[in-house]
Amino acid sequence: MRGPGLRESFQKKLLGSFLAVGLLPLVVCAGLILGIFQSVLFRNARDSAQTQLDSLAGRFDGLMSSCGGILEELGREELVIRAMRGEHRSGTQVYNTLYSAASAYLRDADFSLYNAGGELLYATSNTVPRSLSVNWGVLFAAGERPGETVYQGSEGCMRLARAVPGGEGAVGFVTAELREEHFRRLFQGSYGAGSDVLVLDPYWDQVYASPTLQDDTLAPRLRGRLLEGGSFAEVGTQNTYHVFRNAASGFAVILRQPKPLADWVMQLFYLVAGLSILLCAGVSIRAAMSFSRQLFEPIRTLNSAMAAVEEGDLDVRVEVTGTDEISQLSGRFNRMTQRLRENLAWSIRQQQELGDAQIRMMQAQLNPHFLYNTLDTLKWLGKINGSQEISTISADLADILRRSISAEEFVELREELAVLERYVEIQTIRFPGKFEFEIRADEGLLDALVPKLMLQPLVENAIIHGFEDGSHGRISVEVVPRGETMCLTVRDNGCGMSPESMERFLRREGPQAGGGHLGLYNVDAILRLHYGADSGLRFMPRGGDRGTCIQITLPVIRREGGEDT
Amino acid sequence: MKKIRLPALLCLFALALCACAPSALDPALITLVPPEEKRLVVCTSHKEEVYGPIVKEFQARTGIWVEVITGGTNELLEQIAAREEAPECDVMFGGGVESLAAYAGYFEPYTCSGAEFLKPGLRPEGDPWTPFSALPVVLIYNTKLVDEAELTGWEDLLDSRWKGRIAFADPAVSGSGYTAAITMLSCLPGETWELVRAFAENLDGALGDSGDVVSAVSGGSKSIGVTLEETALKGIAQGEDIGVVYPAEGTSAVPDGSALILGAPHPDNARAFLEFVQSTDVQALVVSDFARRSVRQDVADREELPTEEEMGIFDYPVDWASALKEEFLTRWADYTGEGAP
Numbered sequence: 001m002r003g004p005g006l007r008e009s010f011q012k013k014l015l016g017s018f019l020a021v022g023l024l025p026l027v028v029c030a031g032l033i034l035g036i037f038q039s040v041l042f043r044n045a046r047d048s049a050q051t052q053l054d055s056l057a058g059r060f061d062g063l064m065s066s067c068g069g070i071l072e073e074l075g076r077e078e079l080v081i082r083a084m085r086g087e088h089r090s091g092t093q094v095y096n097t098l099y100s101a102a103s104a105y106l107r108d109a110d111f112s113l114y115n116a117g118g119e120l121l122y123a124t125s126n127t128v129p130r131s132l133s134v135n136w137g138v139l140f141a142a143g144e145r146p147g148e149t150v151y152q153g154s155e156g157c158m159r160l161a162r163a164v165p166g167g168e169g170a171v172g173f174v175t176a177e178l179r180e181e182h183f184r185r186l187f188q189g190s191y192g193a194g195s196d197v198l199v200l201d202p203y204w205d206q207v208y209a210s211p212t213l214q215d216d217t218l219a220p221r222l223r224g225r226l227l228e229g230g231s232f233a234e235v236g237t238q239n240t241y242h243v244f245r246n247a248a249s250g251f252a253v254i255l256r257q258p259k260p261l262a263d264w265v266m267q268l269f270y271l272v273a274g275l276s277i278l279l280c281a282g283v284s285i286r287a288a289m290s291f292s293r294q295l296f297e298p299i300r301t302l303n304s305a306m307a308a309v310e311e312g313d314l315d316v317r318v319e320v321t322g323t324d325e326i327s328q329l330s331g332r333f334n335r336m337t338q339r340l341r342e343n344l345a346w347s348i349r350q351q352q353e354l355g356d357a358q359i360r361m362m363q364a365q366l367n368p369h370f371l372y373n374t375l376d377t378l379k380w381l382g383k384i385n386g387s388q389e390i391s392t393i394s395a396d397l398a399d400i401l402r403r404s405i406s407a408e409e410f411v412e413l414r415e416e417l418a419v420l421e422r423y424v425e426i427q428t429i430r431f432p433g434k435f436e437f438e439i440r441a442d443e444g445l446l447d448a449l450v451p452k453l454m455l456q457p458l459v460e461n462a463i464i465h466g467f468e469d470g471s472h473g474r475i476s477v478e479v480v481p482r483g484e485t486m487c488l489t490v491r492d493n494g495c496g497m498s499p500e501s502m503e504r505f506l507r508r509e510g511p512q513a514g515g516g517h518l519g520l521y522n523v524d525a526i527l528r529l530h531y532g533a534d535s536g537l538r539f540m541p542r543g544g545d546r547g548t549c550i551q552i553t554l555p556v557i558r559r560e561g562g563e564d565t
Numbered sequence: 566m567k568k569i570r571l572p573a574l575l576c577l578f579a580l581a582l583c584a585c586a587p588s589a590l591d592p593a594l595i596t597l598v599p600p601e602e603k604r605l606v607v608c609t610s611h612k613e614e615v616y617g618p619i620v621k622e623f624q625a626r627t628g629i630w631v632e633v634i635t636g637g638t639n640e641l642l643e644q645i646a647a648r649e650e651a652p653e654c655d656v657m658f659g660g661g662v663e664s665l666a667a668y669a670g671y672f673e674p675y676t677c678s679g680a681e682f683l684k685p686g687l688r689p690e691g692d693p694w695t696p697f698s699a700l701p702v703v704l705i706y707n708t709k710l711v712d713e714a715e716l717t718g719w720e721d722l723l724d725s726r727w728k729g730r731i732a733f734a735d736p737a738v739s740g741s742g743y744t745a746a747i748t749m750l751s752c753l754p755g756e757t758w759e760l761v762r763a764f765a766e767n768l769d770g771a772l773g774d775s776g777d778v779v780s781a782v783s784g785g786s787k788s789i790g791v792t793l794e795e796t797a798l799k800g801i802a803q804g805e806d807i808g809v810v811y812p813a814e815g816t817s818a819v820p821d822g823s824a825l826i827l828g829a830p831h832p833d834n835a836r837a838f839l840e841f842v843q844s845t846d847v848q849a850l851v852v853s854d855f856a857r858r859s860v861r862q863d864v865a866d867r868e869e870l871p872t873e874e875e876m877g878i879f880d881y882p883v884d885w886a887s888a889l890k891e892e893f894l895t896r897w898a899d900y901t902g903e904g905a906p
Contacts, residue, residue: 135846136622136627136846136850137622140626140846141625141626152625154621202624202625203621203624203625203630204633205621223634226597226598226603227598227599227630227632229595229598232594243594243597245597252597266770480860
């Protein structure tokens with residue numbers, strides 16, 4: 001069925017157009033707005049993060065270099081060196097030196113002096129360890145690198161240490177220690193609420209995390225990402241990470257900033273955009289469906305009506321509801337089926353009439369047999385009774401009758417001439433001595449096909465009209481080949497056709513009432529029908545002689561299987 | 566019209582996606598990523614309190630970034646065996662010598678510079694691994710429930726007096742439980758399987774985790790127990806009510822070790838790590854901070870602890886232990902009733 005296919009493609013096209021018109025602008029707008037919105041927000045956030053990070057970095061750098069400077073200064077103090085050697089016993093003097101050197105940074109770090117064995121001598125705070133191993137950790141590192149400040153992180157605190165040289169090896173160590181409270185004070189106010197700060201040692205182990213950062217695993221995860229060389233974005237999608245590395249210590253300060261738009265907000269945006277698109281798509285589909293239904297329903301009705309007509313049901317009618325194009329089409333369809341119906345009725349009638357004629361013809365065919373038999377009986381009666389003429393006429397008439405009612409339209413010239421002879425024989429008995437008859441036919445043309453009973457009416461015309469005046473005449477029939485055609489000529493020396501009749505004939509006005517020359521008209525009509533409008537009878541001038549000369553030119557056609565020239 | 570607008574639309578989408586697509590590491594951070602020659606991957610079955618300070622100090626001293634992969638000894642060794650073609654790890658740090666011996670084929674022998682200072686008997690033949698610390702097996706008792714004189718040695722574990730009151734880690738589950746069982750079998754006279762049967766019957770149920778022994782004894786649900794000296798000393802340091810008895814018959818001190826993995830991606834750094842863990846600095850830490858016994862002769866154990874001679878330390882029969890293991894576990898299951906249908 002073509003119905004569903006038609007509907008489908010039609011609907012698809014409609015749907016495509018509706019979707020394109022409905023969705024494209026929406027999608028483009030939504031994409032653009034979301035993209036611009038996001039990129040502006042993210043750029044702002046990045047700028048703000050950079051500002052915060054710069055502030056954090058500035059403070060950290062400043063403190064590191066200040067502490068380094070204080071340690072270096074303390075390490076040069078003669079009093080400190082002597083105290084480390086145990087030569088100086090006055091604690092207050094050493095403390096004074098220590099506090100005055102560290103005066104500006106007493107709240108930013110704890111400064112301590114350790115002897116060569118790692119025992120605590122003096123400190124600005126009570127919380128620093130009483131002793132530190134010199135074979136391990138920061139003092140070991142400081143001892144390995146005299147004249148340098150070394151930085152190490154351990155268990156939530158950052159230590160700066162510097163070996164104080166004196167004689168062989170170090171006489172002691174000056175250290176600065178930054179613990180959680182120091183870092184908190186250092187970074188206070190330099191990063192926004194919601195952001196967090198991490199301080200990592202050179203190998204990215206956590207030293208400090210701002211109090212709001214509750215995630216112990218963050219530092220290890222960041223370290224893992226760094227070692228993999230991957231983006232920090234995968235550590236946590238809610239935040240962005242900004243890293244600053246202090247060159248002197250190798251420590252890293254990491255600012256964790258929440259994304260300006262939490263993922264759920266973005267998801268909400270996407271969801272809303274997606275839902276709008278879906279809604280729009282739904283409306284488009286709905287509109288396309290209803291529109292196509294509206295448009296398609298009449299077409300479908302028409303289509304099925306046409307299918308019904310195709311199946312032969314001509315009584316189908318389409319209801320015409322409006323004045324639009326489809327309705328006009330429906331109206332035309334209705335008229336068309338009506339015409340078809342009428343045509344059909346007419347041809348049925350024709351067919352019936354034809355059938356009737358055939359029946360009549362078949363009934364009529366009964367008669368010839370009866371006629372033959374009767375004529376045959378007559379022939380024999382004639383013979384028995386010694387009336388040769390009755391016998392001849394009966395035999396001739398039977399022969400003519402047989403040939404004239406045969407179904408064939410064309411017969412061989414030989415047969416046509418035989419019929420003609422039979423006819424003439426009858427007429428000779430009717431009008432004894434009235435005319436002479438002669439046939440001259442080219443032997444090679446005897447098997448050519450000619451229309452049946454074509455010559456007989458011409459001869460009849462000559463006998464009946466040519467010798468009306470009672471004169472003795474002569475009729476000749478001549479068949480000669482002329483190129484690829486043959487020429488049949490019927491000539492008489494009777495009184496000829498009256499000029500009026502001739503004119504009438506030439507104008508093809510049909511025979512006069514009363515039936516004069518009816519045979520000529522018929523032959524002319526048959527020839528024209530068979531061979532074309534130019535192939536009728538031709539009247540040839542007889543010159544000085546009286547009478548009529550009628551000529552017919554026919555193509556030489558032989559029976560199938562014969563030569564067709 | 567559609568054909569022009571569709572690509573444009575796709576471009577817009579791509580732009581929108583780019584805005585939130587994950588990017589590679591910030592270029593500014595790439596300079597912070599350590600190069601391959603400054604990296605080391607350590608597989609360790611130690612607890613973080615053990616490997617943490619060592620790794621930290623190693624990093625500080627060498628500038629090498631250490632990635633630590635933690636897990637159970639057998640789990641890690643199986644991983645190493647599975648990745649034999651392309652090892653991820655450089656060093657296996659931790660694991661008893663029994664386990665290490667079983668996987669010796671996956672290690673590259675390395676002789677540390679201080680190998681001659683190792684205590685006799687701890688250095689493996691051919692140096693497939695380097696011993697890290699020695700872990701004597703000791704008996705513990707609840708100081709409230711048991712008099713110190715009541716517990717003297719391995720023989721007491723077969724005494725029906727303690728039936729059902731012994732905390733012992735199931736050898737089928739715990740490596741240290743099996744070590745303790747083999748140590749006991751080595752010290753007591755008699756037919757091996759008879760001893761196992763007698764012990765299993767007297768035990769009347771083993772603990773699933775070696776970590777539970779101390780808590781079971783100090784909590785009083787068991788009266789005496791078998792555990793490692795390290796675990797016992799840590800328990801005491803944390804104030805648990807337990808006392809340590811060194812068995813009169815003597816005991817074993819099975820070392821754990823570290824090994825260089827064959828085909829390690831960073832072999833030089835791995836060797837540096839092996840050198841470091843058996844250096845005197847780390848060995849001193851093993852004694853002072855981890856309550857373990859050093860493997861070096863030149864690092865003294867804690868003064869308050871009995872010396873190895875006093876403990877009667879004998880060489881742990883590694884080969885016998887591994888040969889026996891399968892049958893032992895089958896029979897153990899029978900004797901403890903777990904194997905019964």
